Amino acid sequence: MAAESVRDLLVDLSSRYGDWCTPVVKPFSLNFRNAEGSAILKIYRGIDPVRRQEREIQALSSAFKCGLKTPQVLEAERLGPDAWVLVTVVPGRPLTLGKSVDMEEYLHYVQALTRALADQQPPAAPGAGWGHNHDFHSTSEYLTGMLSARARRTSWWLELCSKLADLDGAPLVHLHGDVKPEHILVEAGRMYVVDWEACARGPAVMDVADxxxxxVRDYQYDSVEGCVASALRALALTDHNMPPLLAWRVALWADRRRQLDIEGLPGQLMTELLTSVTAVDACTVLIRIVREMCKTGTPR
Known part of the structure; x- marks a missing residue:
């Protein structure tokens, strides 16, 4: 959305929601909070804004109906290729990862989220969003389809495809699709989950790996030595499909940043990650990969 269009939108909405604060700029969205702290305006940008808006609105409604605490949609609109949504602000503080106890708390809430989503009627096919207009024949087809032609030319591509194929028999659930500490807010022990635009359908371990x-990535970018491995052991998060999913996720991150970042993923370490036996071993290798990407300046 052009800067002039954003200004016009803010002026129009200010008559109903008051003044707007300086936006939080993310790779694929602009996020404005109104001054009174009651509403957040998200303007989608970059990859497929309209479909991301559709997915988020549908997931917010469905997740709320299944008992999860989520923002409520106040207004939404599509303007040609652009789209935006206005939602309520939920209470609570975003989770942080400053200490090992924070990591265990975070993963406890992740488990609670995945259990709540798994309690819904299972989807019939994997794919983007919670509807069935973007279905895939298999989970591996869905995951590999999100990576570019540049990824397919790497030394580790065939190994990644082979390992992801092991997911094709796993039960399907509805997924949040972008689980991170800032998307889980806690108030008096109650969990609120925000930012559902990447929602999807696939095995539950996909949200855990995400x-x-x-x-791991944000620990490294904040120069904090994390305790991911100990938290995984404490919570018994040891799914054997975790290593290939972590490899896929770090590849997706690199593929959606600068043009050459995907080619800069260290091939030997990617192979080590893909052939890791346990989730804990995989995290150790993932930390090394992220450190290398930090050194080359890959944006978070």
Missing amino acids: AVFHA
């Missing part, structure tokens, strides 16, 4: 990836 949560672990974000914890």
Whole structure:
């Protein structure tokens, strides 16, 4: 959305929601909070804004109906290729990862989220969103389809495809799709979950792997020595499909940043990650990969 269009939108909405604060700029969205702290305006940008808006609105409604605490949609609109949504602000503080106890708390809430989503009627096919207009024949087809032609030319591509194929027989659930500490807010022991635009359908371990990836990456970018491995052991998060999913997730991150970041993923370490036996071993290798990407300046 052009800067002039954003200004016009803010002026129009200010008549109903008051003044707007300086936006939080993310890779694929602009997020404005109104001054009174009651509403958040998300303007989608970059990859497929309209479909991301559709997915988020549907997931917010469905997740709320299944008992999860989520923001409520106040207004939404599509303007040609652009889209935005206005939602209520939920109470609570975002989770942080400053200490090992924080990591265990974070993964406890991730488990609670995945259990709540698994209690819904299972979807019939994997794919993006919670509807069935973007179905895939298999989980591996869905995951590999999100990576670019550049990823397919890497030395580790065939190994990744082979390992992801092991997921194709796993039961399907509805997924949040972008689990990270800032998307889980807690108030008096109650969990609120925000930012559902990446919602999807696939095996439950996908959300757990996503949560672990974000914890590892953000620990490294904040120069904090994390305790991911000990938290995984304490919570028995040891699914054998975790290593290939972590490899896929770090590849997706690199593929969606600078053009050459995907080619800069260290091939030997990616192979080590893909052939890791346990989730704990995989996290150890993932930390080394993220450190290498930090050194080359890959944006978070």
